[in-house]
Amino acid sequence: xxxxxxxxxxxxxxxxxxxxxxxxxxxxxxxxxxxxxxxxxxxxxxxxxxxxxxxxxxxxxxxxxxxxxxxxxxxxxxxxxxxxxxxxxxxxxxxxxxxxxxxxxxxxxxxxxxxxxxxxxxxxxxxxxxxxxxxxxxxxxxxxxxxxxxxxxxxxxxxxxxxxxxxxxxxxxxxxxxxxxxxxxxxxxxxxxxxxxxxxxxxxxxxxxxxxxxxxxxxxxxxxxxxxxxxxxxxxxxxxxxxxxxxxxxxxxxxxxxxxxxxxxxxxxxxxxxxxxxxxxxxxxxxxxxxxxxxxxxxxxxxxxxxxxxxxxxxxxxx
Amino acid sequence: xxxxxxxxxxxxxxxxxxxxxxxxxxxxxxxxxxxxxxxxxxxxxxxxxxxxxxxxxxxxxxxxxxxxxxxxxxxxxxxxxxxxxxxxxxxxxxxxxxxxxxxxxxxxxxxxxxxxxxxxxxxxxxxxxxxxxxxxxxxxxxxxxxxxxxxxxxxxxxxxxxxxxxxxxxxxxxxxxxxxxxxxxxxxxxxxxxxxxxxxx
Numbered sequence: 090x091x092x093x094x095x096x097x098x099x100x101x102x103x104x105x106x107x108x109x110x111x112x113x114x115x116x117x118x119x120x121x122x123x124x125x126x127x128x129x130x131x132x133x134x135x136x137x138x139x140x141x142x143x144x145x146x147x148x149x150x151x152x153x154x155x156x157x158x159x160x161x162x163x164x165x166x167x168x169x170x171x172x173x174x175x176x177x178x179x180x181x182x183x184x185x186x187x188x189x190x191x192x193x194x195x196x197x198x199x200x201x202x203x204x205x206x207x208x209x210x211x212x213x214x215x216x217x218x219x220x221x222x223x224x225x226x227x228x229x230x231x232x233x234x235x236x237x238x239x240x241x242x243x244x245x246x247x248x249x250x251x252x253x254x255x256x257x258x259x260x261x262x263x264x265x266x267x268x269x270x271x272x273x274x275x276x277x278x279x280x281x282x283x284x285x286x287x288x289x290x291x292x293x294x295x296x297x298x299x300x301x302x303x304x305x306x307x308x309x310x311x312x313x314x315x316x317x318x319x320x321x322x323x324x325x326x327x328x329x330x331x332x333x334x335x336x337x338x339x340x341x342x343x344x345x346x347x348x349x350x351x352x353x354x355x356x357x358x359x360x361x362x363x364x365x366x367x368x369x370x371x372x373x374x375x376x377x378x379x380x381x382x383x384x385x386x387x388x389x390x391x392x393x394x395x396x397x398x399x400x401x402x403x404x405x406x407x408x
Numbered sequence: 409x410x411x412x413x414x415x416x417x418x419x420x421x422x423x424x425x426x427x428x429x430x431x432x433x434x435x436x437x438x439x440x441x442x443x444x445x446x447x448x449x450x451x452x453x454x455x456x457x458x459x460x461x462x463x464x465x466x467x468x469x470x471x472x473x474x475x476x477x478x479x480x481x482x483x484x485x486x487x488x489x490x491x492x493x494x495x496x497x498x499x500x501x502x503x504x505x506x507x508x509x510x511x512x513x514x515x516x517x518x519x520x521x522x523x524x525x526x527x528x529x530x531x532x533x534x535x536x537x538x539x540x541x542x543x544x545x546x547x548x549x550x551x552x553x554x555x556x557x558x559x560x561x562x563x564x565x566x567x568x569x570x571x572x573x574x575x576x577x578x579x580x581x582x583x584x585x586x587x588x589x590x591x592x593x594x595x596x597x598x599x600x601x602x603x604x605x606x607x608x609x
Contacts, residue, residue: 097504114506117506117507118506118507121491121507121508121509121510122507124510128544128545129544129545129546130544130545132544133494133495133544134494134495134540135494135495135499393494393504394504397494397499397504397505398499398500398502398503398504398505
């Protein structure tokens with residue numbers, strides 16, 4: 090019943106940390122936990138007495154709420170700690186904040202930070218588990234897991250699915266985590282963006298690269314549209330929003346070129362009319378609302394697999 | 409199912425030196441008797457829902473359900489499964505476990521007589537966890553417990569309503585329940601402890 094070889098490591102910092110077996114364990118666990126949402130009592134006693142801290146240095150509604158609901162459904166105590174209105178705005182360093190949380194007995198810290206790599210640093214300072222809930226333009230592993238979960242539940246498989254990830258790849262932690270996870274799970278990923286919105290070194294990613302959306306769409310089972318992240322853009326990455334939208338936006342005409350059972354995904358929040366047209370976002374192909382519901386199940390699975398077992402000291406003493 | 413008799417010292421993976429206590433026919437007879445007792449005790453099977461505890465309890469629940477249907481005729485008693493992993497009291501004592509399927513019949517368990525089915529009744533902790541899981545799933549009118557083997561050594565005030573076979577054991581022994589669905593044949597074997605306590609059932 091126990092699969093020690095597939096168990097998660099202590100932290101979830103990068104989608105690359107997940108082996109194929111570990112990723113599938115998360116998805117299978119999430120599938121069972123999804124049923125909790127249909128029950129009269131949407132709560133399991135499993136993490137009673139454990140404390141989960143949501144440490145958010147960047148604005149986020151859906152991810153923070155999703156982690157909060159997930160932790161509460163597992164009966165953990167949740168502390169929300171956002172940078173605004175905390176000692177961080179008084180100049181406290183990440184390390185001091187971490188040590189404070191440690192002293193309060195946090196069993197897990199869910200961290201979102203504007204700086205790539207912040208959760209990795211945090212993991213070295215505290216004894217509890219660290220879950221990366223998005224760090225700068227680097228990674229967002231639970232988003233990739235919920236996207237994979239959504240693909241599997243809609244299309245029945247992930248292996249050999251042709252996935253197109255379109256748009257602002259340069260600023261997207263969602264794209265990077267998805268490319269890493271989906272290639273581990275055997276999907277064929279293509280990233281599509283204007284050259285200015287592709288990161289340096291993308292040729293070393295385990296995926297294909299294209300500049301031409303219209304050429305890729307007819308050969309795609311999944312299209313994942315990325316948000317144009319204006320808040321991270323400090324220069325001219327494309328001439329005008331209209332031109333971007335015309336070349337890389339998904340409208341009804343482009344959607345019609347997709348194979349019949351293809352799905353359209355978006356990690357949210359959407360810029361309707363920029364990367365995705367309203368009629369596409371609201372179409373039956375769109376999984377955008379499902380992705381939010383699946384996010385809770387997947388985050389429950391991650392928290393259960395990180396915190397549900399033996400206490401860390403016990404495990405380390407045995408190891 | 410198969411007519412081949414188990415050898416005196418069967419080799420079945422772990423239990424290399426385990427002796428048979430029940431053979432396939434014994435298992436079949438015990439389940440038939442349990443099904444009759446369930447119908448007798450509940451004056452029919454109108455409100456009965458049979459829920460197995462994964463893994464082998466689910467196979468046993470299906471067989472008991474089929475036997476009740478055979479006794480009571482058409483209608484079909486609802487059969488499902490209830491995973492107790494998230495309710496176990498020993499989660500923190502060992503590594504994290506993968507979840508099994510929970511499958512509650514569409515009509516639910518409110519007001520029903522739930523018969524929990526497991527293969528071996530030992531410490532009673534699994535049943536305790538199952539009772540907690542049930543209370544989150546609804547409010548049955550009554551909960552009854554059916555087990556293929558009661559091996560004693562209870563650690564909680566729990567007893568079975570229907571027992572296939574009482575097998576007195578020592579704590580150093582291991583009970584292996586083999587079922588057609590999971591192990592290719594039906595048998596109950598009693599062997600020396602080959603797994604640390606806690607891994608045994």
